[in-house]
Amino acid sequence: MKMKKFINDPADLTKELLQGYALAAADCIDLVAENMVVSKTLADADRVTIVAFGGTGHEPAVSGFVGDGMLDIAVAGDIFAAPNPQIVFEAVKLADKGHGVLLLVLNHAGDMLTGSMTMKLCQKAGLNVKKVVTQEDISNATRENGDDRRGLGGAVPLYHIAAAAAKAGKSLEEVSGLAQKYADSMATIAVAARCATHPANGAPFGDLGDEDMEIGMGQHGEGGGGRQPMKTAKETIEIMANALVKDIPLVKGDKVFVMINGSGATTLMEQFILLNDCVAYLEGLGMEVVANMAGNILTVQEQAGFQLNMAKWDDEILAYWNTPAKTFAFNK
Amino acid sequence: MKMKKFINDPADLTKELLQGYALAAADCIDLVAENMVVSKTLADADRVTIVAFGGTGHEPAVSGFVGDGMLDIAVAGDIFAAPNPQIVFEAVKLADKGHGVLLLVLNHAGDMLTGSMTMKLCQKAGLNVKKVVTQEDISNATRENGDDRRGLGGAVPLYHIAAAAAKAGKSLEEVSGLAQKYADSMATIAVAARCATHPANGAPFGDLGDEDMEIGMGQHGEGGGGRQPMKTAKETIEIMANALVKDIPLVKGDKVFVMINGSGATTLMEQFILLNDCVAYLEGLGMEVVANMAGNILTVQEQAGFQLNMAKWDDEILAYWNTPAKTFAFNK
Amino acid sequence: MLNIKEFMTMIVSAADEIIAAEVELTDIDSKFGDADHGLTMKKVMNRIKSDMGEPNDTQTFKAFLDDVSMSVMMINGGSAVPLWSTLFDGMSVGAPDKTDVDAAEFKEIFKQGYETLAELSKAKVGDKTMMDTLIPAVEAIQNAEGDIKEILEAGTKGAEAGAENSKNFVSKFGRAKSYKEQTIGTPDAGAVSMKYFFVGLNKGLQ
Amino acid sequence: MLNIKEFMTMIVSAADEIIAAEVELTDIDSKFGDADHGLTMKKVMNRIKSDMGEPNDTQTFKAFLDDVSMSVMMINGGSAVPLWSTLFDGMSVGAPDKTDVDAAEFKEIFKQGYETLAELSKAKVGDKTMMDTLIPAVEAIQNAEGDIKEILEAGTKGAEAGAENSKNFVSKFGRAKSYKEQTIGTPDAGAVSMKYFFVGLNKGLQ
């Protein structure tokens, strides 16, 4: 069976997609050294700057969020593979405008290892860097065992919030403190209904059969044990939202942020329906949904499903959120 | 086999998705009378205004393009079904700010019938309306037989260009003249690799087997006769771009606009690769790609595939294109 | 003579006939269209039924048909909506402003319905649309002799033959037209729903 | 005694052994991971091979292993890259700055390699990672008597046993850990590639 993807040589996937992305986002970014995506606003930045990195194949993440009010540099690895620590180190060096750099890392084995080695390289070079790791997937571990929680789409709103704080002139201490607090407070859970295939070698990410979905699915088809028959949007949201509300925890009167992150083949139509159901569910619990986000944000190729992310917000976060941003995949 | 979609009662799809969309795009639009999506900027508009309509199930189109620098009102029908003429008439009435209204229609049987009846109702009511129809699908008919060409994603850049002209203070004559010229000059061709299912009744839109793609696919799985084994991105682009170049026609030295419109399950990764290949192809022919667009713009549920749209641009169009826009699905 | 209450009963019967064919209509539309014709026709017919209420004799033919046209017009349903709304609008134009009709008046309702729709539709017999059914049905009605029952019997026969013939045509209108020759062998979805309209009217008169 | 040219030949052999196992490695990773371990290891090993060129005796063990570590470091390849780069970096730290090594020096190379990697990895035997293979392999090397050939033979046996044992463990690291008990019965992808590393080194010494 042929892979039903419009690609060329699988070995060139990352190179070609980044070249195409650089054309599509020419007003926001420059592509440097093949896999460093640099914001056009970096040149004039006189503030704390923000660097992130990650595997490709999750488009628009991570590169799609580089630009004004979001990331200063995103370093792309290869398909589902973190970039090497050397290039991330160089990105941090390039990003540093004398106010220090915040390095945002999603909790995945490869990313964590690259993050650790990058920090070592930075420390050797005497760079002023702080690392914040997002670990929000509630499906595998309790909040106390944060190291076992995967980093999912919740990093994306954090990109904007941290960047807004940096733009407001906050110090690296302050920005990283805010980012750490945010990372620790949010929570995400994912569901998949159809699995994707690895674009480089055509290997399937699993098989959910004709009837089932799996709650707790990771970003690359790593299962989470919640396999069950497909349910309606409302029922699915109830299961997932309830789990997040308990985990965070959220209570009556809380100001809440909600994100529906489509995995790839789940339509925006469905995402809107899910958002509607989720907001109704939370309002039913007496909470106020003060902001939301819906769309294909951090995808898993053509996987059908979505991630539901929530966080408890206060007025400070909301104010940061409501500052402008101009990137390929997020505008404010 | 269960439908692998996160929905509730199929009869409520449109209502629920529009409610969710209204939450997601709360800073740009208001939802009026259940299926009229109205730009927040309409209240203060003192210019020609622009109304479009169409079936739902193609999200983000059409409603996702309502806002500053794009549509003033989009009227949603039901899944793949045009809205009724009565409500489109009411939308035109609401949109009219004394400078007249441009009604943009995509060439599909249902939309055309609704467009015709709407124009009749408007004429009876003495409204100053001009209708422009986009008919750009080159797969079924020659340029002379425009009535047989379907309207595809090429309408979306036109929304912005027409809105920019309206914002620049052009008269209805001028805006509709420009829009008609643009509609007549562009061309689109689509390809599908996997078909979608109708979200309301689970009926499949066709079956392309394990190996094939179909070039010339319509927006709802209507075939076009170009079934063939899957090809690489480069080969697919060559076939499709070549057909568009001949149709428009484009020649060496031309300034060209290119759009890759993902149908649903074709990843942004692939779309970037395709854009890269297409720009290289056109530059190889000595053309200059002065602007582009990539993303899921007008989708067909979870269909895998994309539409390739091209148009010959001049400096006037480019200047309109480069004016600001703020909508859920398109920002400039 | 046919009174309005009887006619309303016929419309209910026609609506039920079409609703019962939902799956068949959607199946046909899934071949060369967007797989929703059954769904849309069900929405249209259910709306007509619920808006009109129980058959009664308080309205004239003209007013009733105008109401039906307006009911259809309120639905978001793709091609079928403007087409059927226009058909009923034309029938209303052709209908007398009273609560019963004779055979000639009955014929006139369908004649005007067809003519008004033809203007919007532009399709002829052989273009593989609902007109493949409507045109021979209305022609048979015009040419038939006898009472309303005999006239409608003839119209239904015409409709059935027309829907059957639509199998032999190459699509020229609507979403199916891009399939060209491939459409031969399959009837047109709209031609089949139009057939059930006449079949249902006829049943409702028994 | 082992000279650097012989050692480089062993590294080429190890690289080829891993490259030949691409499909097997990716298959394992597709069960509980992201289906790319074979792909990544192939990239890593090909890069090592092409950067080092033909085996020769112009470099010291320390310099060569440092270059290998840097070659790996330049690849974008997920977990495997920092892990393998660090392993070679540690081996370089443990290696003498000369063009041949004796049995004790050979042992020291692997000891330092393991210790440096352990700091980054944090995984122990039983956590279902490449360490399941590396730890028993390096222990066997440390405990082995005799010449380098005998030492490496013992290390390879340890590696093979370790990779086999990884089947019995519940994943505690990497993408597979979310599958918990389900991972019992399947070896760890990284444990298997590490086994082929030793198998290949050993073959290259014959």
Ligand SMILES: Nc1ncnc2c1ncn2[C@@H]1O[C@H](COP(=O)(O)OP(=O)(O)O)[C@@H](O)[C@H]1O
């Ligand atoms: N111009 C036209 N004149 C007559 N009938 C038409 C015309 N265009 C479409 N149709 C009819 O509409 C039917 C399709 O209806 P439906 O599926 O409800 O609408 P849509 O194509 O918008 O989904 C076709 O089978 C055909 O009979």
Ligand SMILES: Nc1ncnc2c1ncn2[C@@H]1O[C@H](COP(=O)(O)OP(=O)(O)O)[C@@H](O)[C@H]1O
């Ligand atoms: N902390 C760790 N220590 C040792 N090995 C690890 C660690 N994390 C992951 N691994 C190894 O990495 C392997 C997966 O490698 P690979 O598939 O190339 O990377 P990725 O998971 O980034 O796709 C696992 O099978 C495991 O052996």
Ligand SMILES: [Mg+2]
């Ligand atoms: Mg990987």
Ligand SMILES: [Mg+2]
């Ligand atoms: Mg339809």
Ligand SMILES: [Mg+2]
């Ligand atoms: Mg249809």
Ligand SMILES: [Mg+2]
């Ligand atoms: Mg892997």
